[in-house]
Amino acid sequence: MARKSANSRDEILDAAAECFMEMGIEAASISDIARRLGATKGRVYHHFASKGALLSDVRIHAIDTMSAALEEAIDFDLPPEQNFYNMAHRHVTALLKTLPYHKVDLQKSNLSGEKSTTPYERELLEQIRVKRTEYGEAFRKVIAQGIETGVFRKVQVSVTLHSVLVLLNAPVFWYQSRGEDPAAEQNRIADELATLALNALLARPDSATS
Amino acid sequence: MARKSANSRDEILDAAAECFMEMGIEAASISDIARRLGATKGRVYHHFASKGALLSDVRIHAIDTMSAALEEAIDFDLPPEQNFYNMAHRHVTALLKTLPYHKVDLQKSNLSGEKSTTPYERELLEQIRVKRTEYGEAFRKVIAQGIETGVFRKVQVSVTLHSVLVLLNAPVFWYQSRGEDPAAEQNRIADELATLALNALLARPDSATS
């Protein structure tokens, strides 16, 4: 269903992402994930130490994908408003291309209270936190740059950064491919969202900020 | 901890909302919820038919609170941009005032695939769907009105509506009271977010839309 899978491990990751997304992270059992592959728990536990580790690997895969995509779009020599648009656009298209992974990532990102986790799993969670922060820093940088040059409004950077990222992740909550030409549709959505976010930031020539 | 509770039922609802929020919906057990009240499962199951019903009641409470708050802010006789700002501002303040409920609601809102549910629970889920849609309609109306009068950009209404709602719900993902004066802080955030959303929609006098 997904791809032929280079190795069996990625196949499991795909299945896990889909299961976590469809049934919810806690509700999806290891057996469910195995069943989707026509396999048994044995196969999953041969490749992953625990459910928590599997989940974390899904999330890391999600973030790494986004980071790689964003990297290609970033160009801090461009005017901030153009750089921001490019980054936002790229963010959305990358998001839509591997939706299940990001749905899972976002679903777990708000839950803070974890029970007893092994040191290994704690380290994975820390990795995720760091990567997420790094990813956000790129956007923080453009926004700050835009404010300096005066093309962006003078906003509370922390609040705005969070909000913009959530806005650009919004498709996670409602997107479902309506057939036809997915690539074209995804491009349309990416443009709409990037424009929306950009406009939210741009300074307005006429009105003064309180 | 919460309030003295008019009736014991609401007390359970509060505890459930907090547990679902902190531990995750599936991970939080009925016993956990009861323990938070210094009670046992018996008490919970005396008031709610099942865990699913309890969860749905939490979500319904969340939506009803928002709807009631929004109603007070709506005034379609105002210019759309002003009406929109008021609605958005009110939305955020109401959200922040009962965060646990909305965290739970949003956490569950993306999961579609449900297993076998009783007819009663199915009806609750349908109620939630309807109420959510109705709530969104108010915003759809202002946006459409703003586009007609030309103060808003000509956007794809469906995509934009979803995105704006997600944007206004964003605090659910990152807000945590930093002490001091909560009311003032919440007001600041509400203003920041409402302004952000409004600017995203407003037409720009200089640039033409492609």
Add this chain to the structure above:
DNA sequence: CGTGGAGCATACCGCTTGGTATCCTGCCAC
């Protein structure tokens, strides 16, 4: 040929969970 390990399947275990059945306790009408 044989032997060792990667890659799984099978069988099993302890524990927790949602849910039920039953019992207890106080309060209120009469």
Add this chain to the structure above:
DNA sequence: GTGGCAGGATACCAAGCGGTATGCTCCACG
């Protein structure tokens, strides 16, 4: 007082869970 019943505690259960121990099969390498 005495029935009755809302409100809740206790005890219990089958099912499913994450995780482990072990067995099987096939292939690479000597």
